[in-house]
Amino acid sequence: MDFLLWVRGPAFDVAVAIFLIGVVARLFEILLLGRKPLHSEPKGGEFGNGMAEIFKRSVPLPDIVKRGAVTLVGGYVFHIGLFITIFLFVPHIELINSIFGVRWPGLPNPVVDGVTVVTMVAMVVLLVHRLLQPVKRMLSGFEDYLTWVVTFLPILTGWIAYHRLVNPYPLILGIHILTVELLLIVLPFTKLMHAFTLFLSRWYNGAVYGRRGVQS
Amino acid sequence: MSSLSIERGLYDFKAVIDAPIASYFSSCVHCGLCAEACLFYVETGDPKYTPIRKLEPLRRVWEQEYTIVGKLKKLVGLSKPVTDDELEEWKELLYASCTMCGRCSQVCPVGNDIAYMVRKAREGMVSSGHAPEPLVGAATRAVKIGSPMGVKWPAVQNQIKHVEADTGLKIPIDVQGAEYMPLLSSMEIINFPEYLGALAKIFKQAGITWTIASKAFEATNAGLQIGSSDIERELVVRVVDEAERLGVKFVIGPECGHAFNAIRWDGPELIGRPYKFRVLPARHGRDQLRRHAGCRYPQLVLRRRRRREQHGGVRAPPAQGLRRQAQAAGGGRARAPGDGVRQLPADDRGGPRALQDGDPDRRSHRDDRRAPERGLRRLLEPRQNANDLRRQGGAGGQREMNSYDRTLSR
Structure with a gap:
């Protein structure tokens, strides 16, 4: 019980603090580098095209779908799965409500349970693909496997806790929360930061090409 | 450096x-x-x-x-x-x-x-x-001689003479206050002089004043190719200085994607101010998407290498259906000696085709009257192509072309 109190209390506060400070620091680190002023006569708008690109980029180009099928399908499934398990699981919504005082309807537990399994399967497929596909294997280093582990653990431990596969329950719940804290601490300083910088990158890309009046 | x-x-x-x-x-x-x-x-x-x-x-x-x-x-x-x-x-x-x-x-x-x-x-x-x-060689030639291929003003003058003889139109040079100033790539000067002739006809029909600048005719920007903003700036400044000295309203970028990008987009950023003129693409107002089709050179080289190795079929080009208009038109890969590629033919389907010296296809491509449109030419003369003009142009054009080939195969 002490363990659960600790992970819910001081450990949680520390993890959230590192996460928030880390993300803000990383964003500043990027944005402070700035951009050189542009003098060429623009052919299209920057801001609107950049904003549009943030959404348009979510749809892959048809040509790449076949060649990158595993990555794309696996990536979509696990990102959507991650979203559902984190934000549409009723106990999670209750937690968020207890902190921020906002709530939204969740999905029935059995549905989230199924989604969790699918998410884990997708992640395992992607890991195997990373180990086997020459390009991904070449690109991958310690960080790529570390981030996979810290993303996978909360899902796995949450699923185990939900099914009461480990006793006592407070122990597995504590481990689940601890893995989430690990994820929060690691996120700002690894490629997981793409959860935030993705919007910047897509905007810059869309803005540059939009300004030139060509599709991005 | x-x-x-x-x-x-x-x-x-x-x-x-x-x-x-x-x-x-x-x-x-x-x-x-x-x-x-x-x-x-x-x-x-x-x-x-x-x-x-x-x-x-x-x-x-x-x-x-x-x-x-x-x-x-x-x-x-x-x-x-x-x-x-x-x-x-x-x-x-x-x-x-x-x-x-x-x-x-x-x-x-x-x-x-x-x-x-x-x-x-x-x-x-x-x-x-x-x-x-x-690339260092090309950049050095561009800075010292004025053109990466070593094309000097007399060579342009020579081509102008032939074009004037063919078309009966005067090619204006260094005309103060002209409205348009087209830039040429070495390719257009040496291999496709009909571009110049077509421009002359269009401008005459439209009744618009224009001029070629003897100190800034070359559009190719070896600085962009090699990736040196110092050299890129130097080459852009030549064009900007002349265009602003002559007081032209528009500079027409060439067909070449990287040269266009250098003068249109990179230039003002490099000199730190907007131009006093506007830059237009060669196909302004028409077929603008195809202008961005990108350089097909690498596909050509790789395919050729493959064919040599396997003597087999050629795979379909990768990602060919990707939206082509946004490819920023390359600007990356300069021809290196030893590649042996001398021109960039395109087949009827718009894909690249590797042709070797002595290849019968190479000949037929040159004679192909239905070859894909190049620049403004087809607007006026749907049936005339480089070869016809060259035949009419006589020995001068031929000699220049040979020297160009030599430059590439050196």
């Missing part, structure tokens, strides 16, 4: 990193999709051609200099500095294996503009002395 060193290279790597590049490196999740869009990877299957990997030296400099974790790692001696040998190894990846076509920038799911980063990384390659010899 007096003292090339790894220190200067790393300094330039540091200098080119801006917010977008930092954001791009922060966003990369190593998904490998950029490789599937890269024609060098698709054609060879060699993972070393993965676009984002081509930026590994730049990425490490970013990590070590501009990130909290990287700085900590550097403090405790955990980071691997970028070395001279490494840059030498990356020379092939950053130059010979990238046309900056921008397909990777189009497919990256997090939106990384990889082609932009390749262009920036080349700055450091130049100042560390790791730019390829042929």
Whole structure:
């Protein structure tokens, strides 16, 4: 019980603090580098095209779908799965409500349970693909496997806790929360930061090409 | 380019990193999709051609200099500095294996503009002395002679003489206050002089004044190709100075994608102010999408290599259906000696076709009256092509073409 109190209390506060400070620091680190002023006569708008690109980029180009099928399908499934398990699981919504005082309807537990399994399967497929596909294997280093582990653990431990596969329950719940804290601490300083910088990158890309009046 | 060193290279790597590049490196999740869009990877299957990997030296400099974790790692001696040998190894990846076509920038799911980063990384390659010899030669010729192919003003004058004889129209030179000032690529001067003739006819029909600038006729920008903003600026300034001295309202960029990008987009950024004139593409108002079709040269070379190796069929071009208009028209890959490629024919389906000397197809391509439109020519003369003009033009044109071929095969 002490363990659960600790992970819910001081450990949680520390993890959230590192996460928030880390993300803000990383964003500043990027944005402070700035951009050189542009003098060429623009052919299209920057801001609107950049904003549009943030959404348009979510749809892959048809040509790449076949060649990158595993990555794309696996990536979509696990990102959507991650979203559902984190934000549409009723106990999670209750937690968020207890902190921020906002709530939204969740999905029935059995549905989230199924989604969790699918998410884990997708992640395992992607890991195997990373180990086997020459390009991904070449690109991958310690960080790529570390981030996979810290993303996978909360899902796995949450699923185990939900099914009461480990006793006592407070122990597995504590481990689940601890893995989430690990994820929060690691996120700002690894490629997981793409959860935030993705919007910047897509905007810059869309803005540059939009300004030139060509599709991005 | 007096003292090339790894220190200067790393300094330039540091200098080119801006917010977008930092954001791009922060966003990369190593998904490998950029490789599937890269024609060098698709054609060879060699993972070393993965676009984002081509930026590994730049990425490490970013990590070590501009990130909290990287700085900590550097403090405790955990980071691997970028070395001279490494840059030498990356020379092939950053130059010979990238046309900056921008397909990777189009497919990256997090939106990384990889082609932009390749262009920036080349700055450091130049100042560390790791730019390829042929490009250094071309850039040197561009700065010293005025043209990367070594085409001087008398050669242009010679072509102008033939074009004037063919068309019966005067080609205006250095006319103060003319409205339009077209730029020419070496290719247009030597191999496609009919471009000049077509321009003369169009301007006459339209009743618009125009001029060729004897001090700024060359559009090719070897500075962009090699990735040196100093050289790129120098070459842009020549055009800007002449255009503003002559007081023209419009400069017409050439068909060549990289040359157009240099004068249209990079130029004002490099000189730090807007122009006093506007830059228009050669196909202004018409077929603008095809202008961005990108340089097909690498596909040509790779396919040719393959065919030589396998004597087999040729695979369909990779990612051919990708939206072509946004490829930023390349500007990356200069012809290197030994490639043996002398021209860039396109077959009826719009794909590349490798032709060798003595290949009967090469001949038929030159005679092909239905060859894809080139620039403005077809507007006026649907049936006339380079060969007809050359025949009419007589020995002069032929001689020039041979010297051009020599330049390429040198």
